Amino acid sequence: MSAVNRLAANDSYRLTARKKRRTIGDWSLLLIVPYLIAVFIFHLGPALVAVIFSFSKFTFGRPELFAAGLDNFVKVFSDPVFFRSYGNVIQFSILATAVGFVGSLGIALLLALTRDQFGSVARSLLFLPGAINPTVVGLIFIFMLDPAVSPFGFLFRAVGWNATTDFVSASNAVVIMTALRFFMSSGAWIAIFYSALEGVSQELIDSAKIDGCSPWQLAWLVRRPMIMGFVWFMIIQLVAYNLQIFAEPYVISTALGGASFIDRYWSPNMLGSFYTLQRGDLGMSAVVSLSQTVISITASIFVVTRTGAFVTSTD
The missing domain is CATH 1.20.5 (Single alpha-helices involved in coiled-coils or other helix-helix interfaces)
Structure with missing residues (x-):
């Protein structure tokens, strides 16, 4: 030719x-x-x-589009409870993101190491919360903390806890909500991480075993780096999800009743709900929502551009 x-x-x-x-x-x-x-x-x-x-003004729930200018932003940003609610949520987000990341990934790595009957039972039990509505899971968690109905009530009473308010207080509210959030959402993330770990090339795993990797080295040094894209994606989701916390403080506040230390402005979502339902001002509520959106997008852009875990080209 x-x-x-x-x-x-x-x-x-x-x-x-x-x-x-x-x-x-x-x-x-x-x-x-x-x-x-x-x-x-x-x-x-x-x-x-x-x-x-x-940018709209609301009178008795009726909007006057673009009539407010920047007034809604000024009113929200000058409201002291706005920054107090973000202070609560930032504390919660830092702790809940760390616990959610370490807990979900750690449990998934442990499950990936177990191949016996115990591992099969453990996977079923740990995945179960992810198959139940999060609000229902939250209520179950609160019941578990109530000495009157909890199966662990005898242990609580043995250490002097006779009511939920004996150990759920303002000083440990963030810790309790973090545990509640992990209980509500960990099942789904454990399932995702476990599936990602199981998708790692078997040839790569066999090569690592031939090179003498122990089970822990195999999990941490071989499997973990292969799923870092999923890990950073989880962190993006957790940051956005944690900033929007509403169910946990609401459930705890309802469970404690008149003894509740959680006010109506504990989180930005609760503050936005207060502006909407109590004041009938959707403009101020919209400003709160936009502040959450800006923070979530900024965090997402930082993670995507700075971690290198989402690079799709080798050029």
């Missing part, structure tokens, strides 16, 4: 391959259309409404 014919054949092959990739790409775009529609309806749409409401 002459050089000209070879060049023509190569050009034809590249053109055919390019057309095939374009066809596959066109079909793949159709697959994400339902997702994009859902994102617009449930995420971008409400975010756009929040932006509009943040």
Whole structure:
């Protein structure tokens, strides 16, 4: 075959391959259309409404669009309970993110090491909370802390805890809520991490075993680095999720009743709910929501751009 014919054949092959990739790409775009529609309806749409409401004035629940200017921002940022609520949530987020990350990944690594009957039972028990509605899980957790109905009530009474208020107080509220959040959400993350660990190449694992890796070295030095993309994704989700805490303080406040030390402004979400339901001011509530959105997006951009875990090109 002459050089000209070879060049023509190569050009034809590249053109055919390019057309095939374009066809596959066109079909793949159709697959994400339902997702994009859902994102617009449930995420971008409400975010756009929040932006509009943040500049609007509300009188008896009726909006006057763009009539407030920056008044809603000034009122929210000058409200001392706004920064107090963020102080509570920042403390909670730091502790809950660390516990959620270490706990979920650590348990998943342990489960990946166990191949016997005990491991199968442990996986079923640890995945179970992820299959139950988080609010229901939260209520179960509160019942477990009540000496009157908890199966561990005899232990609580033995150390002098006769009521939930004996050990659930303002001084350890963040710790209790962190434990509650871990109890509510750990099952799903353990399942995700365990699945990711099981997806690590078996050839890589066999090579590590031949090189003399112990089970702990295999888990920490071989499996863990392979799933760091999932780990950083979890941290992004945890930061956004923890900033929006509402169920935990609400459940604890309801369980404690009149003895509750949690006010209506403990978290930004609770403050936004107060602005909406008690004052009828959706403009101020929208400002609170936008502040959470800005913080979450900023944290996400930092993690994605600084960790290097989401690089998809080797060029």
